[in-house]
Amino acid sequence: MNPKSEFEKAVYEGEFRTLIDQETLRRRVVEMGRQITKDYGGMQPIIIGVLNGAFLFMADLIRHIELDLEVDFIKISSYGDEKISSGKVMMLKDINAEIQGRHILVVEDIVDTGLSIQFLREKFSRLAPASLRFATLLYKKQNVRVEVQLDYVGFEIPDEFVIGYGLDYKQILRNLPAVFVMD
Numbered sequence: 171m172n173p174k175s176e177f178e179k180a181v182y183e184g185e186f187r188t189l190i191d192q193e194t195l196r197r198r199v200v201e202m203g204r205q206i207t208k209d210y211g212g213m214q215p216i217i218i219g220v221l222n223g224a225f226l227f228m229a230d231l232i233r234h235i236e237l238d239l240e241v242d243f244i245k246i247s248s249y250g251d252e253k254i255s256s257g258k259v260m261m262l263k264d265i266n267a268e269i270q271g272r273h274i275l276v277v278e279d280i281v282d283t284g285l286s287i288q289f290l291r292e293k294f295s296r297l298a299p300a301s302l303r304f305a306t307l308l309y310k311k312q313n314v315r316v317e318v319q320l321d322y323v324g325f326e327i328p329d330e331f332v333i334g335y336g337l338d339y340k341q342i343l344r345n346l347p348a349v350f351v352m353d
């Protein structure tokens with residue numbers, strides 16, 4: 171027997187349902203980049219990506235932000251390797267940038283319970299940035315447990331576990347080019 175990888179199953183056997191296809195993703199990311207370019211005109215923001223999930227979205231997004239900008243990354247974990255949020259946020263890697271007095275845009279892959287965003291807002295607010303905004307590609311609005319304020323949202327999606335375009339299942343499938351639902 172020749173066992174298929176999860177990647178092959180997803181892409182070639184249609185095992186997973188497409189939620190957002192490549193072209194739709196591309197168009198929305200371009201729009202978001204244009205909006206951010208407009209909103210931050212004349213500024214030099216620091217774009218902080220939340221690892222691991224946001225790396226693909228952020229790489230695409232910043233190519234549509236026509237400004238001098240800096241990038242940094244923070245790594246947090248709320249899920250471990252499971253499909254259900256543990257409810258606890260841990261920081262695994264901190265940023266290196268000095269953010270006091272700077273315009274900060276945090277880029278997330280997905281907002282689910284909102285706990286990660288809440289954690290990040292508290293953490294970065296303490297460092298006295300000039301401004302602090304949040305962008306997310308995906309938003310499971312009906313799952314949010316705490317008050318979150320999001321400035322840029324790519325897509326509101328239903329309460330389903332999604333993979334691809336940076337989002338993993340047990341650390342794999344991040345390299346799928348579109349967003350799929352894993353039933």
Ligand code: 5GP
Binds near residue numbers: 255278284285332337
């Ligand atoms: P929150 O703290 O808002 O509950 O969750 C945010 C984090 O949980 C995301 O950055 C992501 O890593 C993970 N997450 C939430 N929903 C999903 C999902 O549907 N699929 C995947 N792969 N990760 C998710």
